[in-house]
Amino acid sequence: MKFETLMFLLTLFAPILGGLVYGVERIVKARMQSRVGPPLMQPFYDFFKLMDKRPLMVHSLHAVMGIMYFIACWFSLLVLFMGNDLLVAVFFHVIAVLALTIGAFSVRSSYSVIGAMRELMHMISYEPLMVLMVVAFYEVVGSFNLKDILNYQGIPLFEIPVVFIAFVLAIPMMLHKSPFDVAEAHQEIVGGPEIEYSGPFYEALYTGKWIEYIYVFFFVFLFGGSHYWLGALLVVLVFLFVNALDNASARLDFRRMVKFSWFVLIPVSALNLIFLSLWR
Amino acid sequence: MKRHFDIIIVHFKTEGSMEFYVTASIVLPWIAALIIYLAKNDTVTNVLSFLMLPILGYFAWEVYFSNTLPMLIETPKWVGSLITIYDFGLLGYFLYQGMKNRSILVSALAILQLALLVIVVLMIQHSDTADIYVDKLTAFMYMIVAIIGVPIAIFATKYMEFDEKGKHSFVAILIWFLGVMNFAVSVNNIEWFFALFETTTLASFVLIRFRMDKEAVNNAILALWMNQIGGVAILFALLMLIKTSGMYHFTDLLSVDPKMLSLAALGFLSLSALVKGAQMPFHKWLLGAMVAPTPVSAILHSATMVKIAPYLLLRISPIIKGTLLAKLLIITTGFVFVAAAVIALTQDNFKKILAYSTISLLGLMMLAAVVGTPIAITASLILILFHAFAKGFLFVEAGVLEKVFHVKYIKEMRRLIEKAPLTLMFIFFGFLNMTFVPFGTFIGKWLMIEEVSGFLSHGSYILLILYVGAGSAFLSVLYMKVLGISVRKSHGIEKIKLTPLPLRFNFVSVWYYAWLFALTIFIAPFISTQLVPIAGEISGGLVNIHADGLSLIINHSTLYFWQIMGALAILLLIHALPFFVHFKNVDTAMPYNCGEAFPRHIETYNFVCISKYESYIIAFSVALFIMVLVLGGGLL
Numbered sequence: 001m002k003f004e005t006l007m008f009l010l011t012l013f014a015p016i017l018g019g020l021v022y023g024v025e026r027i028v029k030a031r032m033q034s035r036v037g038p039p040l041m042q043p044f045y046d047f048f049k050l051m052d053k054r055p056l057m058v059h060s061l062h063a064v065m066g067i068m069y070f071i072a073c074w075f076s077l078l079v080l081f082m083g084n085d086l087l088v089a090v091f092f093h094v095i096a097v098l099a100l101t102i103g104a105f106s107v108r109s110s111y112s113v114i115g116a117m118r119e120l121m122h123m124i125s126y127e128p129l130m131v132l133m134v135v136a137f138y139e140v141v142g143s144f145n146l147k148d149i150l151n152y153q154g155i156p157l158f159e160i161p162v163v164f165i166a167f168v169l170a171i172p173m174m175l176h177k178s179p180f181d182v183a184e185a186h187q188e189i190v191g192g193p194e195i196e197y198s199g200p201f202y203e204a205l206y207t208g209k210w211i212e213y214i215y216v217f218f219f220v221f222l223f224g225g226s227h228y229w230l231g232a233l234l235v236v237l238v239f240l241f242v243n244a245l246d247n248a249s250a251r252l253d254f255r256r257m258v259k260f261s262w263f264v265l266i267p268v269s270a271l272n273l274i275f276l277s278l279w280r
Numbered sequence: 281m282k283r284h285f286d287i288i289i290v291h292f293k294t295e296g297s298m299e300f301y302v303t304a305s306i307v308l309p310w311i312a313a314l315i316i317y318l319a320k321n322d323t324v325t326n327v328l329s330f331l332m333l334p335i336l337g338y339f340a341w342e343v344y345f346s347n348t349l350p351m352l353i354e355t356p357k358w359v360g361s362l363i364t365i366y367d368f369g370l371l372g373y374f375l376y377q378g379m380k381n382r383s384i385l386v387s388a389l390a391i392l393q394l395a396l397l398v399i400v401v402l403m404i405q406h407s408d409t410a411d412i413y414v415d416k417l418t419a420f421m422y423m424i425v426a427i428i429g430v431p432i433a434i435f436a437t438k439y440m441e442f443d444e445k446g447k448h449s450f451v452a453i454l455i456w457f458l459g460v461m462n463f464a465v466s467v468n469n470i471e472w473f474f475a476l477f478e479t480t481t482l483a484s485f486v487l488i489r490f491r492m493d494k495e496a497v498n499n500a501i502l503a504l505w506m507n508q509i510g511g512v513a514i515l516f517a518l519l520m521l522i523k524t525s526g527m528y529h530f531t532d533l534l535s536v537d538p539k540m541l542s543l544a545a546l547g548f549l550s551l552s553a554l555v556k557g558a559q560m561p562f563h564k565w566l567l568g569a570m571v572a573p574t575p576v577s578a579i580l581h582s583a584t585m586v587k588i589a590p591y592l593l594l595r596i597s598p599i600i601k602g603t604l605l606a607k608l609l610i611i612t613t614g615f616v617f618v619a620a621a622v623i624a625l626t627q628d629n630f631k632k633i634l635a636y637s638t639i640s641l642l643g644l645m646m647l648a649a650v651v652g653t654p655i656a657i658t659a660s661l662i663l664i665l666f667h668a669f670a671k672g673f674l675f676v677e678a679g680v681l682e683k684v685f686h687v688k689y690i691k692e693m694r695r696l697i698e699k700a701p702l703t704l705m706f707i708f709f710g711f712l713n714m715t716f717v718p719f720g721t722f723i724g725k726w727l728m729i730e731e732v733s734g735f736l737s738h739g740s741y742i743l744l745i746l747y748v749g750a751g752s753a754f755l756s757v758l759y760m761k762v763l764g765i766s767v768r769k770s771h772g773i774e775k776i777k778l779t780p781l782p783l784r785f786n787f788v789s790v791w792y793y794a795w796l797f798a799l800t801i802f803i804a805p806f807i808s809t810q811l812v813p814i815a816g817e818i819s820g821g822l823v824n825i826h827a828d829g830l831s832l833i834i835n836h837s838t839l840y841f842w843q844i845m846g847a848l849a850i851l852l853l854i855h856a857l858p859f860f861v862h863f864k865n866v867d868t869a870m871p872y873n874c875g876e877a878f879p880r881h882i883e884t885y886n887f888v889c890i891s892k893y894e895s896y897i898i899a900f901s902v903a904l905f906i907m908v909l910v911l912g913g914g915l916l
Contacts, residue, residue: 054867055863055865055867057863057867057868058868058869058870058871059769059868060862061767061769061857063863064857064861065854068853068854068857071850075846075850078846079843079846084837084838085837085838087729087730087837088717088837088839091716091722091726092717094717095716095717095847095850095851095854097756097760098716098756099850099854101760102760102764102767102854104764105760105763105764105765105768106697106767106769107768107871108768108769108871108882109871109872110882111872112871113764113768113884117761120757120760120761123753123757124753124754127749127752127756128746128749128750130749131745131749132745132746132749135729135733135745138733139733139736143836143837144730144836145836190872190874195871195872196872198869255889266746270742270743270746273742274742277736
């Protein structure tokens with residue numbers, strides 16, 4: 001099968017794939033807590049249940065933004081898979097954040113608005129790191145092109161290990177997992193941006209989050225270069241690690257998150273980059 | 281690096297259409313301004329400012345698409361003498377203003393400049409190089425002045441009718457300012473450039489104190505002395521150039537080996553650019569400009585004044601490229617890019633937020649200009665153009681908000697979507713243009729990262745990538761925050777009331793909107809056919825950017841047309857849907873509030889934690905400034 005066709009199909013089925021990942025995640029998490037957990041297909045059962053519910057909304061703008069968030073997420077995944085240029089894909093992700101925050105800002109609910117502000121803090125934390133990571137890939141591979149990275153004979157992981165670690169620690173910020181789940185913070189602001197969505201509109205938001213799983217873990221996969229088994233192994237390990245961390249840690253203040261990103265993750269990644277370019 | 285110039289010396293007196301168009305572009309606004317000023321008649325003002333749009337646009341078009349560029353135009357000798365006399369008169373006026381307003385700084389700087397100017401006039405040698413130099417960059421600036429600058433004057437003709445005094449003189453000054461800008465970007469002689477540089481200072485001084493209240497006058501004095509520092513820097517540069525090489529024309533500087541030139545002179549020239557470009561710590565004057573009527577901010581931020589800064593750096597970028605000066609300038613301007621974006625988060629005045637984001641993006645433009653590779657220069661041009669459009673647009677909308685809806689602070693912008701939906705849509709579009717895919721500003725940033733990733737050998741370049749990534753993240757946060765406040769709706773309101781706006785306001789808004797929209801759709805062919813030749817001419821190298829249909833190809837990376845269209849479609853839906861989509865069959869519910877009373881006002885983060893550090897940020901930028909001058913200019 002041609003590369004483009006494969007990637008296109010992968011994008012097309014990304015919501016289903018993401019749903020499966022989410023199902024697995026719930027089981028893994030449950031096992032970590034010595035529970036049995038829901039069945040693997042639970043996210044899809046939820047999907048059908050939510051689609052069947054009576055649609056309720058606060059106002060149209062808010063509901064539309066939920067759908068736009070889903071579309072923007074899906075489109076940014078398409079750009080990542082088909083577009084060849086990683087840097088563009090990173091910037092496309094901001095559009096999804098825009099739809100999410102505009103929607104969350106638009107309702108008169110303190111939880112939603114606080115969640116939107118925190119969502120922006122999330123973006124400040126991971127966005128520059130993503131750019132640095134993509135540039136680090138460029139340093140290693142010599143191209144921003146996805147195909148070149150997937151055909152790279154060496155192993156990017158061994159050349160930019162610090163960037164990899166920094167990115168793994170930033171994944172909880174991107175996927176809203178503890179200790180950096182400040183924007184959702186269920187016990188505190190009841191889900192933040194999600195709170196006012198219900199029924200089919202919530203489903204759009206929910207599916208958008210599944211797509212973000214694929215989006216984020218695909219970057220982890222890239223650290224294997226052309227060694228796809230290594231990439232897959234990394235994805236599994238990182239997946240387990242992120243969930244273990246999610247289970248084992250308590251939520252931090254959003255200031256801590258921004259500080260951690262700006263004073264730890266970003267400087268060490270930059271140092272990695274500097275050493276790499278000096279080494280050449 | 282030697283640059284080759286196809287020098288076509290054309291005598292001023294001979295009949296040539298090109299000279300006519302160039303002269304007309306420069307002189308016509310001055311004449312129109314004089315007529316408006318003297319006539320003081322509503323019809324004359326309105327008609328003339330409307331006429332300027334097609335006329336200046338046509339002249340700029342003719343210059344831009346003529347095949348005789350670049351060209352040097354010789355002027356009669358008396359023009360040079362006149363400009364020298366004018367210089368003294370101008371500085372004398374500054375001195376008078378300094379005395380009158382009891383500002384020691386203004387007077388001292390005026391005296392210093394007078395003294396330096398006397399030395400320059402005594403030392404200057406006769407040069408055979410022509411004093412007017414028109415190349416594609418100049419024509420590009422003419423275009424910006426005509427297409428982006430003139431609509432602001434049109435806007436002002438209506439704006440000033442809302443309980444303001446002195447409409448005619450105000451519009452006259454605006455149009456004169458456009459002429460000054462056209463003149464400033466076509467001079468070759470640095471002494472003349474100094475005169476025009478100071479004339480823009482004068483124009484901004486007059487405009488800022490236009491309302492003549494105490495605050496306006498104070499801020500005008502602030503702008504005056506800060507910009508005079510730029511003038512002093514140019515005079516220092518001129519002195520050093522004359523002393524070390526005897527050359528004082530841009531084309532002469534560009535045609536010799538850069539190693540021959542005094543780095544200190546180039547350092548001083550860059551310093552004047554940084555001052556004019558309102559880079560920290562000299563950013564206060566641009567913030568002070570907001571006390572003036574809003575068209576002043578619009579014109580200062582978009583087409584004129586601050587755009588001289590990246591223009592000047594683009595002029596000298598081939599000779600400073602790769603030097604320590606360039607690297608230090610990258611560190612300084614990049615720092616301003618991030619720092620201004622961060623400080624903007626703490627502001628609550630809409631115009632101030634826009635001003636900080638201008639300061640920030642000016643930093644990015646200058647950064648791109650000093651990197652100096654062909655692609656970086658293209659990025660700089662893209663940023664100049666699209667920033668001018670977006671900022672002109674946003675300030676015009678700020679003016680509408682101020683006059684029609686009486687909104688000045690972002691606190692008052694809450695629920696703007698119910699009061700002023702159309703204006704909010706325009707503001708939304710302007711903000712999208714400042715940061716999101718696939719708009720021009722994004723393309724500029726993308727080009728910078730793509731280009732700089734190729735030569736990460738120096739720490740300043742890695743810092744550059746960090747700057748661009750961080751700065752754009754902060755700016756996105758800033759815009760989303762402001763938009764977020766204005767889209768908040770009360771529960772259940774579905775009907776949107778459209779307040780009728782004055783025709784001229786709508787014309788200007790739609791004008792900007794249509795241009796931005798069209799340029800964004802055709803961004804790839806536009807960049808590759810219009811901006812790339814300019815960048816090629818400036819850098820003297822091959823620009824590896826071309827368009828394939830509507831896709832943009834840079835080196836080996838591609839921005840596909842389906843990406844551009846997809847992003848554009850999504851963003852257009854996001855910013856326009858609130859007005860058109862109403863789900864009819866969906867029940868509405870109140871937001872969940874955990875049983876508490878509904879909050880009357882919901883505040884947003886005001887980032888007070890950052891404003892504590894503002895003085896440190898400014899102190900650091902002062903240190904960077906000194907470093908640029910001392911280390912980069914080789915003063916040690």
